[in-house]
Amino acid sequence: MEPSKPDLVPNPAVRRLSLYLRHLEVMQQKARTTISSKQLGVALGYTDAQVRKDLAYFGQFGHPGIGYRVDDLIGRIRRILATDRTWNVILIGGGNLGRALLSHPGFGPKGFRIVAVFDTDVSKIGSPAHGLVIRPMASAPLYLRENPVKLAILAVPAEVAQHVADDLVAAGIRGILNFAPVALSVPSDIAVNSVDLTVQLEQLSFLVNSTESTRKA
Amino acid sequence: MEPSKPDLVPNPAVRRLSLYLRHLEVMQQKARTTISSKQLGVALGYTDAQVRKDLAYFGQFGHPGIGYRVDDLIGRIRRILATDRTWNVILIGGGNLGRALLSHPGFGPKGFRIVAVFDTDVSKIGSPAHGLVIRPMASAPLYLRENPVKLAILAVPAEVAQHVADDLVAAGIRGILNFAPVALSVPSDIAVNSVDLTVQLEQLSFLVNSTESTRKA
Numbered sequence: 001m002e003p004s005k006p007d008l009v010p011n012p013a014v015r016r017l018s019l020y021l022r023h024l025e026v027m028q029q030k031a032r033t034t035i036s037s038k039q040l041g042v043a044l045g046y047t048d049a050q051v052r053k054d055l056a057y058f059g060q061f062g063h064p065g066i067g068y069r070v071d072d073l074i075g076r077i078r079r080i081l082a083t084d085r086t087w088n089v090i091l092i093g094g095g096n097l098g099r100a101l102l103s104h105p106g107f108g109p110k111g112f113r114i115v116a117v118f119d120t121d122v123s124k125i126g127s128p129a130h131g132l133v134i135r136p137m138a139s140a141p142l143y144l145r146e147n148p149v150k151l152a153i154l155a156v157p158a159e160v161a162q163h164v165a166d167d168l169v170a171a172g173i174r175g176i177l178n179f180a181p182v183a184l185s186v187p188s189d190i191a192v193n194s195v196d197l198t199v200q201l202e203q204l205s206f207l208v209n210s211t212e213s214t215r216k217a
Numbered sequence: 218m219e220p221s222k223p224d225l226v227p228n229p230a231v232r233r234l235s236l237y238l239r240h241l242e243v244m245q246q247k248a249r250t251t252i253s254s255k256q257l258g259v260a261l262g263y264t265d266a267q268v269r270k271d272l273a274y275f276g277q278f279g280h281p282g283i284g285y286r287v288d289d290l291i292g293r294i295r296r297i298l299a300t301d302r303t304w305n306v307i308l309i310g311g312g313n314l315g316r317a318l319l320s321h322p323g324f325g326p327k328g329f330r331i332v333a334v335f336d337t338d339v340s341k342i343g344s345p346a347h348g349l350v351i352r353p354m355a356s357a358p359l360y361l362r363e364n365p366v367k368l369a370i371l372a373v374p375a376e377v378a379q380h381v382a383d384d385l386v387a388a389g390i391r392g393i394l395n396f397a398p399v400a401l402s403v404p405s406d407i408a409v410n411s412v413d414l415t416v417q418l419e420q421l422s423f424l425v426n427s428t429e430s431t432r433k434a
Contacts, residue, residue: 011420012229014420014423015416015420017419017423018413018415018416018419018420019416021419022400022413022416023400080423081419081422081423082422082423082425082426083419083422087418087422089418095317096313096314096316096317096320097313097314097317099313099317100312100313100314100316100317100372101414103313104398104414104415105374105375105398106398106413106414106415107414107415107418110415110418110419111422112415112418112422150425151418151421151422151425153418155317157322158322174425174428174429175421175422175424175425176421177417177418177421181321181322181323183239183240189428191421191424191425191428193417193418193420193421193424195412195414195417196235196239196323197318197321197323197324197412198235198321198323198324198327198329199232199235199236199239200394200410200412201304201306201324201327201329201368201370201394201410202234202235202238202298202300202327203228203231203232203235203410204368204392204393204394204408204410205298205299205300205304205328205329205368205392206231206234206297206298206299207392207408207410208299208367208368208391208392208408209299211391211406211408212391
């Protein structure tokens with residue numbers, strides 16, 4: 001069953017699908033064949049009702065008295081997340097973060113292949129980077145005409161991020177994973193997922209401060 | 218008013234506080250003095266009811282007919298997130314990702330200061346890294362005894378992440394921002410925030426695939 005109304009699925013539910021998938025893949029490696037919503041929930045800190053609700057957005061997967069078949073659920077979630085195929089991705093930014101992303105071991109096995117890397121910094125252009133050669137940003141539109149790629153990762157300084165995003169959208173990019181600490185303005189049919197590393201640290205300072213307050217109280 | 222029951226505040230609400238803060242800081246730079254829950258919501262894609270509900274977890278901030286005073290709300294959210302002080306942070310991993318994090322321009326102004334970097338890789342130890350020198354991981358416990366630091370960023374390969382996390386927790390670290398693509402097992406009073414970059418890309422492939430399905434339909 002295809003996700004018929006993706007607009008109605010809340011983002012946090014989609015995020016949890018990824019986490020369910022990660023855990024199911026570990027279970028598969030351990031040769032587990034079935035798992036209950038309760039077991040899946042406990043492993044990730046959610047209730048079994050939450051697990052069942054999240055999956056129910058996309059159809060009926062469980063088997064009464066058995067739970068979910070691990071292989072089957074992995075296949076279904078990959079189809080839902082559209083990672084049952086390989087997505088070519090271009091990377092903008094050949095600095096430290098860009099190089100870290102190029103050598104990230106997790107992307108390939110999960111269906112994401114970085115096929116080209118671009119930079120606006122002339123001192124970086126032409127340098128080798130993890131089997132690729134850094135191309136000039138100005139050549140990205142031509143590249144995208146010849147190699148239709150839908151996803152881009154933005155690992156550039158905040159000052160240039162909006163300008164680069166505009167160029168990418170004009171050249172046909174449909175989704176941007178943004179690491180620049182800035183809110184990008186894009187047309188409504190373009191997907192943007194921003195990873196703000198400061199937000200991640202703030203969540204941590206909140207939690208640590210909360211537990212310390214509790215301990216002192 | 219202090220957050221009296223932090224356990225009852227859902228994680229997504231805390232995450233939105235960070236996003237509200239980012240937007241309020243931009244408004245402050247533009248010399249805006251007040252903002253309504255509706256304006257704050259529209260800017261970030263939430264309803265005004267959501268904004269009011271999130272803030273209500275922590276007390277009463279708004280003024281009828283005026284909305285929120287920007288300076289005041291910034292100060293209050295920083296106190297809630299505990300970023301009204303400076304948090305020293307140690308970084309484990311002096312590879313490309315570690316170096317990218319060291320040079321991240323956003324941490325310092327938001328209250329996070331990376332004070333030391335450690336690595337298990339002997340070929341990296343002693344190398345300069347953005348004004349610091351990479352120390353041997355084995356020296357981290359002694360460092361933490363002499364310099365009480367509560368937060369650590371883990372930018373190490375998945376294979377060593379759990380081992381490193383165990384050592385950090387034993388040495389007194391209270392919160393870990395984890396970039397290794399692995400679920401860390403830590404005591405319940407230790408905060409872990411994992412940034413799984415593959416999950417971020419999967420959210421994007423889901424969204425792009427959904428919008429393309431809608432366009433074709």
